[in-house]
Amino acid sequence: MTPETPSFLSGLWQARYRDGSSSRLIDNPVVRTLLSHRSVRHYLPHPLPENTLETLVAAAQSAATSSNLQAWSVIAVEDQERRDRLAYLAGNQAHIAAAPLFLVWVADLSRLGRMASRADSPREALDYTEMFIVAAVDATLAAQNAVIAAESLGLGTVYIGGLRNHPVEVAKELDLPPGAFSIFGLCVGHPDPTKPASVKPRLPQEAILHRERYDAAHEDARIARYDVDANGFQIERGLKPRAWSSTMLRRIGSLAGLSGRDVMKEALKKLGFSLR
Template sequence: MDQSPIETVRARYGAGAGPDTALVATNPVLETLLNHRSIRNFTDEKLAPGTLETLVAAAQSAPTSSNLQAWSVVAVEDPARRDRLADLCGRQGFIRQAPLFLCWIADNSRLIRLGEAHQKKMEGLDYLESFMVALVDAALAAQNALVAAESLGLGTVYVGQLRQSPEKVAAELNLPPNAFACFGMAVGHPAVQGAVKPRLPQSLVLHREQYGATGEEPAIAGYDQALGAFSVEQGMAAQDWTQRMMSRVGTAAGLSGRHRMRDALTALGFPLK
C-alpha cells in the first residue's frame, strides 16, 4: 500500500519519530526528495544516451548568486581515470563501479579569464567571499543534478573524499588555477536500493524565530538509539550518531588530511583575503 504524505515524511526520521503534521497533498518531486538514500553498489548497466546532458541542464537550472554561475563539472567516464580517482578517494570501490563520476568544481577561473579578455583585473575574486559563493553555487547545482538523477530511477552518492588530495585531483582533472574540486558524485543504476537513513529530529534543526538548544540532549539520545538500530538492521556495527561525530570531528585525524585545506586552496590559486 502506498504511504500517505505524513507517513512518507515521518519515514524520513525512522520509526516513532518525525513531525506530527505535514502537507496533506504530495507529488513526485517531494517523494523523490524524501526517499533519498545514498547508493554505493551499482550494476554494470550503462546510462541512457543524453543522461549526462540532462543532469547538467538540471544543474544549470539551480539558483546562482548574481548569475555568476561560478561552477563547473568534470564528467569522468573513462575507467582508468575513475580508478585513479577512486585511489585518491580512499579506494572507494563504487567509484570504479558507477559508469559516471561527476567532479563538481568551485570555479572562479572562468571569470578571471573573462577579465583577462577585457584587460580587467577581477579584484573581487581575491576574497574569501568569492570562493564561498563558488562553493555554494557548485553545491546547489550538484543537488539539482542529484534529484534529477534519482527522479530517473538512478542511484547517486556524494564523495567528500575528493577533497582529501586537492592538488592531485586538480592535476588529474587538468584544473586551471582558481578551480577547486569540491566533491564527487557517483551516478549509476543501483544494484541494491538500500533503506532510508533516519535524520536528526526536526526539533534539533528547525528553530522558530530565534535559535534555541532547549531539549537538545534527550533529542540526540533518541536519535542515537534510532541510528544505532538502523545500523544493525543494515548489517553494520551498532554505532550511534554521537559515536560517529566523536570519530569524525572529535580530532583532526577524522578529517583524513583535509585539515590542510587552506594551504591547498592557496596552492590552487585562491588568495582568500
Template sequence: MNNTIKSITNHRSIRSFTNQMIEEDKLSAILESAQAAPSSINGQQMSIIVIKDQTTKDKIAKLAGGQPWISSTPIFLLFLADYYRAKLAADKNDEELVISNNMEGTLVSSIDVGLAMGNSIVAAESLGLGTVCIGGIRMSPDEIIELLELPKYVYPMAGLCIGYPVEENIPDKKPRLPKEAVVHQEKYNSNINSYIDDYDKTISEYMKNRPNTQNIHDWSSSISSTYNKVYFPKVSRTLKEQGLKCE
C-alpha cells in the same frame, strides 16, 4: 505530496551499481538541471567534469581513500569551484579579480556547487538512477588537480557517482535528526540536547539492523570522532595554491 517531493524525501546513498550505461538523454537532462541551479550574481562559479574513462575512475577511487563505487559507477561527475571564467572576464575588462582572495569568494563558489549538485541528485533520482556524494576527492586535492588538469582558480569540491542501482543492495533510508533540532521558528533554539539523545538511540538501532555492519555507533560519537581533527588537511594549502586564498 507530489512525485518530486517523494523522490527527494526517499533519497538514500547508493554504492552498488549495475553495468548499464546511463542513456545520453538522461545524462544531458541531469547536467542541464545542474546548470539551471541558482547562482550568485549569475557568476556561475561552478563547473562539472563528466568522467567515464575507467582508468581515470580507478585513479580517483584510490585518491579518494579507496572507494570502489567510484570505479563501478558508469559515470562520475566531479563538481568544481570555478573562478577561471571570472578571471577571463576580469582580464577582458582590465579589472582585477579580488573576490577569490577572500573567504566570501570561497563561500559563494561552494554554495553554487552545492546547489548544482543538489539539482543533479534530484534529477538523477527522478529518472530512476541512484547517487552517492563523494567528499573524499578533497583527500588528495593535489593529485586530483594534476590528474584532471585544473587551471588556477578552479578547485575540486565534491564528486557524484550516478548509475542504475543493484536493487537487492539498496539500503534502508537513513533516519535524519528530529525536525525540531533542525528547523527553528523565528529564532534559533539552542535547547536541543534531548533531541540529540533521542537521535543517538535511533541511529544506534539503525546501525544494528544494517547488514554486514562492523562499526555500531550513534550519531554524536561518530560526529565527535570525525570532527576532533581536520580530516582533509591538504585543503587549506591547495585552495590557496589554486588562487582561492580564503583571507
C-alpha cells in the same frame, strides 16, 4: 507499498524520522523523490540512458546561482582508468570505479578570471574568501539539483567528499586551471537491486528547526532520541551498532577525522585561491 499508495509518504516519513507519528506533509511527486533519497554505493555496470548527462547538467544549471555569476563547472568522467585513479585518490572508494559516470563538481572562479584577463579588466574581488564561498555554494546547489534529477529518473548517486583528500593531485588529473577546485565528486549509475540502499534516519525536526530565534534548550534529549534511531538503522542492516553522537564526537575530536584535509587552506592557495 508503491508510490501510488496514499500512505507511501507516511512510510517515507517513518523511515526518515522513526517517530511513529503520521506525517503531515504535503504530498507531491517531487516531495516523494526528495524524501526517498538514499546514497547508493552499489551499481550495475549498465551504461546510463542516452541524454542522461545533458539532463543532469540542465537540472544543475537550473539551480539558483549567486548574482548569476555561475561560478562552477562540472567534469564528466567516464573513462575507466581515470575513474580508477580518482577512486584511489578519494581513499579507495570502489563505487567510483563501478559507477558508469563520475561527476566532479568544481567551484570555479577561473572562468571569471579568464574573462577579466581577456577584457584586460581588474579581478580584485576574486581574491577574497567571500568569492570562494560563492563558488562553493553555487557548485553545491547545482550538484544537488543533478542528484534530484538523477533520483527522479530512477538512478542512484553518492557524493564523494573523499576527493578533497588530495585536492592538488585531483586538480592535476583533471587539468584544472588556477582558481578551480574540485569540491566533491558524485557517482551516478543504476542501483544494484541485489544490494539496495535504505533511507537513513535524520535528527528529529525539532533539533534542526528553530522558530524565530535559535533555541538549543532541549537539544540533548533530541539527540539522545536520534541515537536510538541511528543505532536501530545500523542493527537492522547487520552493521556494527553505533550511536550517532559518539561517531560524530570521534569525527570532530581530532585531526585524524579530517582525513588529511587539515591542510585545506594551503591546498586552496596552491590551487590559486588567495582567500583574503
